[in-house]
Amino acid sequence: MSVKIRQLEIENVKRVKAVTLTPTENGLTVIGGRNGQGKTSVLDAIAWALGGDKLRPSDAQRRESVIPPRIHIELSNGLIVERKGKSSALHVIDPTGQKAGQRLLDSFIEKLALNLPKFMQASNKEKADTLLKIIGIGDELAGLERQEQSLYNQRLEIGRIADRKRKHVEEMEYYPDAPDEPVSAADLIRRQQDILARNGENQRKRDQLATMLKDKSRVEEKIAELQAQLAQYTGQAETLAANIETAQKTVAELQDEGTAELEASIANIDAINVKVRANADKVRAQQEADELSGQYNDLSAQIDGVRKARLNLLEKAQMPLAGLSVNDGELTYQGQKWDCMSGAEQLKVSTAIIRCLNPECGFVLMDKLEQMDPETLAAFGKWLEGEGLQVIATHVGTDDTCSIIIEDGYIKEDRPQEVPQSAPKAEMPKWTPGTF
Template identity: 60%
Template sequence: MIKINKLEIENVKRVKAVKIEPTANGLTIVGGKNRQGKTSILDSIQWGLGGNKYRPSQAAREGSAVPPYLHIVLSNGLIVERKGKNSDLKVIDPNGQKGGQQLLDSFVEELAIDLPKFMHASNKEKANILLRIIGVGDQLHELEVKEQEIYNRRHAIGQIADQKEKFAKEQPYFPDAPKEPISASELIRQQQDILARNGENQHKRQRLTQIQAEYTSQGQEIERLRSLLAQAEAKYVQLGADLEIAQKDALDLVDESTAELEANIRQIDEINRKVRANLDKDKAEADASDYRVQYDQLTAEITAIRQQKNDLLTNANLPLPGLSVEDGELVYNSQKWDNMSGAEQLIVATSIVRRLKPDCGFILLDKLEQMDIDTLREFGQWLEQEGLQAIATRVSTGDECSIIIEDGYVAGQPQQVEQPPAAAEPKTWKAGEF
């Protein structure tokens, strides 16, 4: 990985003259009070490595007669310079070959020299950068679209099932009502059949009465007409037999009541209302059950899709263990961006930026005064572990600062008399110099 070995800046913004050798692995903090030139150092590096789009609007230090001068030595041997009236860029490799911004762009990652651009991006923008890096963005998008579609269908079915259940609960139920609506004409036909059978029974009863009367009359006739006794007795015997038969028939007769049918005819509308209510309740319960089955099936589909998403991200070559994307947002150790600690945010951002251009081994950070000492120490240890370099500014003059900037100079370094930088050949460095 390519890092910044040495840095010399003169007359850029608030910087008068500074020379810095950043820590190769770990965190180099440029401290100092406000308006002393700390941020000017980072702006100078951005301009030197990132091109004229990072040129400060007022690059030359106010009041200086000497134009800005930048000299950056990279770990791959490249020397980057900006000097002269137009601050033209010059890139020289160890063999003396010259290059330009295109060479720098091949390994300098834009977000590495402008990390706030990533830090201040939306959660979805951060996630999209990560997905682009690991190459699963399109697949994950397709799964998320499919998941949302099934989720919407399940939601609609769930609402219908709830409505059906609510309707079923609100319906009255009449356990004594028939299962099907009844017909008035059928009840009348049944009534007529019963009346016909009852009429036949009445006819038999009348016949019994008639036979009884004749039997009695004939007995009296026997007493009165002794002379006709033989004939009368024969007839009497015959009538006795008929009487016995008629009595037996009469004993087995039971009249059927039409009261229930008459009541049903009078109440047919009420009965049918109860039947329809029961049918509506039964259908609503059946529909609710069907929709619940569909709901459970769609839930299983959503679970399967989410598992596919998890498998996709689990098997991806992520730049940091514990880093993932959930619901289109960046997640680290199960925490979304706004729930991460300051150190975790820096670690995540640096890991992702490093993966964009693996040859770029450094990042620039401004305004680290927002972080406490423990957070700085944690982030610095992670940088050392990963072999990365960070150059940062902090409004502080404490021991955590690698160097202190005072009035455009590095505190403790001899202050130089302002003079135009040497023209012609690029600056070289000797052991022990700097």
Template identity: 55%
Template sequence: MAVKITQLEAENVKRVKAVQLTPAESGLTVIGGRNNQGKTSVLDAIMWTLGGDKMKPGKPFRDGSMVPPRLWIELSNGIIVERSGDKSTLKVTDANGKKAGQTLLNTFVEQFALDMPKFMSSSSKEKARTLLRVIGLEDKIRQLDQDWQQAYNDRRAVGQIADQKEKYAKELPEYPDAPTEPVSAYELIQRQQAILAQNGENQRKREYASHLEAERDRVGRQLEELKAKYESLCADCETAAKDALDLLDESTEQLEADIQRIDAINEKVRTNQKKRQAMDEADELWEEYEGLTQKLEELRNETRRLLEEAKLPLPGLSVDGWELTYNGQPWDCMSGSDQLKVSTAIVRALNPDCGFVLLDKLEQMDLDSLREFGAWMEAEGLQGIATRVSTGGECSIIIEDGKAVGAEPEFDPEPVPGPAVPEWGDEF
């Protein structure tokens, strides 16, 4: 069962002369009074008594007192904690009368419960880490966050490159009439040489036909002697003449022009290829960008799933980008009462064996918020010992000049002065 404070006695600590307090088992016990009367000194006394020398006030002795501080706290688990004497020696006695020390107190007293302002003034990231540590998700969420950050950086880099590629492609001119592949000068020259060779062969055939005709004329003059040969030559001449008539010379003019402007053609081809390549690369990068965007969303969803399935100390608590949120609101957008409720819930979860928290300066809350906060603590079975600049009926005890002078056990609808009670300080 969570340990709570059942009795407190404090003498000559800071502004406290003598105060005795019996806190309510659950809900708020409000220590009221005007400024500089010793309210916060009561909390400091509890912090020092239970928290050890590291929480010892800088000037613990009350001004003007010849008697050293004396602190005595009884806890619900039967342990008695005392500090007394010139050296404020710690004495811890368990329910069986056995002596112990600070180490025993540290097992069930949460340090943030003694020093709530330390938690509340920590950075939003530290608060989020504390919550994640409480629910056992700090390492998992940190890894998911690192994965998300890496994917985000990768996506940004891919997007920048894709954008550059796209802009570069758009800036390049395009030549629709250019071939899809660079033109080879060697192939054009080979084709030109082939045509020239064919044309030369045609010329040789023409010359050969002319030669046959001349030979035919010569043989004709010798027709009678060489009639047989003449007839044969006539037949050959007729065949050769027919072959010559079917021949058609092909022009190399276009090829010569292409050879002359091959560099310009190929430059257009290369430009078109660069443009297509840049656009293809940009498309691939944008596809990768979309994939990384999906990965970012998946990582966020996994983080949300872990948080939704976790056993949170307060419904509505969550972590968004390493920032603590409550009902969707970040810390600096929460009301003062919500900040206290969130802090109290997290601090309690840090050490469930500690059933109390110390709260200073609750005058920042109006009475409705104070009642609501107190009712929530009572429903949670939490004990809160708090200070408030007030002498109204919401106060459980009034401190005046370092001593308790009055009390009201319940909240009233409107603040009214509590009845006076006899001072008991001299009876310590």
């Protein structure tokens, strides 16, 4: 059962002269009044009494009074907390009558419940860290966020490199008429020499034919002249005739190959190879750009996976308030960051988180509740009742939303509040100045 404030009595603290208050057990107790009448002084007195001397106001004693401050608070767990005397020393008495001290109070009272502005003025990251501490997934979520940031940085760098590669590819020349491989001058010269050799052989055969024809003519003349030697040269003539016939057939089939294309290739070999290398560089650059694009897409998929894991982790976490979450290391409520929340939403979020920091502390002190309109204030009060949480708050004004009105350090008006029947409100005793 969380601890609530059952009754409090305050005298001569800051602007308060004498105030007795019995707060509503569950829900809102709104202290109204004009500025400078002592509303915030009531909250400061409670914070000082329960939170220790670190929360003591710098000018605690009411300036017009010669009587030192006195604070008397009764808690729902039976403890009685007092500060009185010149030194305003702390006295804590438990139900058995035994004395205790600040250490006992610290065991069940959440310091931020006494100092809500400290939480509300913290950075967005500090608020988020507080929430993650409550739901117990801070370390795991931080690990996922570091992993996501690392993957994001890798993807960003690869994306930049891929963009540069693609731009470089677009600027590079490409020659569609160039061969796929660089041309070798030695190979072209060798091919040229092979052709010249074959052509030389052809010429040799032509020359050989011409010689044979000459020999035949000379032999025929010899035959004509030397009929007597006909028998001797007849065989030779027949042989030559056969050879001539064979040679003629071979020569008729011969075709010389042109070297003009190779000569042009040899002459332009450097220009051709420049194009070949340019084409190869462009193809290689395109392949690298495509590979980097693939890596970029892979990292994007990994980042999406980490983000889904982080969202699943937050969705499964038991949040102190529906709609609370942490996005990019910042606290959010209903999808809105802290600076985009209304003042009423900020108060509700702060109250829910602070309550969960120490569930044994069942109350929160809240200043400047006038930023809530009456409808929002009523809804806030209903939510507090459902949560079993007690809030003692101040409100600049004297409208019907106020539970009590303070004027010039005293309670001017006490207004009855609706209290759940399960927790009936005790009758508020009338205050007599100077009596504790």
